[in-house]
Amino acid sequence: EFYFEEKMRGYDLSRPEEKARAIEEVLPLFLRMGDPLRRDLYLKRLAERTGVQEEILLEKLRTLGTPSSILSPVKGDRHLSPEEVLLSLMIERPEFIPRVEGEGIVAEFSAPHLQEVAFWLLEAYRVQGKVPAELTEVLEEKGLSDRVFSTAFLWGEKEVEKAFQDCLCRIRLRKLREERRQVSEQIKKAEVEGDHGLMEALLMRKQLLVRQEEELKKRMSL
Incomplete structure (x- = not known):
């Protein structure tokens, strides 16, 4: 809209x-x-x-021409990050903005400029109860207008929830993988230093991260 x-x-x-x-x-x-x-x-x-x-x-x-069904942009456009798709979804479907805020997912955005715009949108919506007219200027200032609006009108009612959930999963999966990488480095260091107690704790943490990753992958495949 x-x-x-x-x-x-x-x-x-x-x-x-x-x-x-x-x-x-x-x-x-x-x-x-x-x-x-x-x-x-x-x-x-x-x-x-x-x-x-x-x-x-x-x-x-x-x-x-004839209208055609288009895949969810999460799968259909690999050039868009899940943060960009989620931001586009928040703009086109403002009813998702409170859900995004409730998930706390914006804090996990990896791109600072996207995170800044998303936090601004959350605050503006909280105050005004709608997507503010100034958003276009904000997006243009950040060089995001064309990319964010490229998914406009893509979602049907069935696809929109799937797109939302996929974005959440992809962002969180990336964070888990990065944490697992860091834990693996810590395990190597603990092994060199002979700190077996720390090694055991880190191995348990790594196993937990792997299980969490698998759960997210299952959710994305549903």
Whole structure:
């Protein structure tokens, strides 16, 4: 919704030529929607905003191609990090913002600039109860606008929860792997120093991390 409104905000819909350009830019996005119901709702909204009959917009949409189902961006676009996908999800589906905050996952972001934007969004949503209009400027300032908005409209209702859970798992899995790597280094050091008590404790910690990794992998495969 935020992405749709941002696209429309850039045009003066009282002018016919601006209205036509708005339709030309926004309408192709509907082809990315795997959910027919959601596509229909946005088509109705576009008709209301532009004053163009829905039947005309639908006919124009048919000339552009046929809607196709798209894989979850978590699997479909390896160029996007799970943090970027999660941030995009928070923007397109604001109802997930409280869940993101409740998970405490932003503290585990590896990229400082993404973490900064995500924390800013959490705070802004807490105060305003919506995605703030200033977000576009913040994303552009960080050079994130194109990447974050590249997943706009990708998710159907079935895919969105899977995308959310996959992002959480991938971020946490990366953290566990890094911790396991550090523990392995500590084990080597304890072995050299002959500290068998510490070695035993570290080995137990490593086994726990491995089990936690396996649990996350199982959740991602569901």
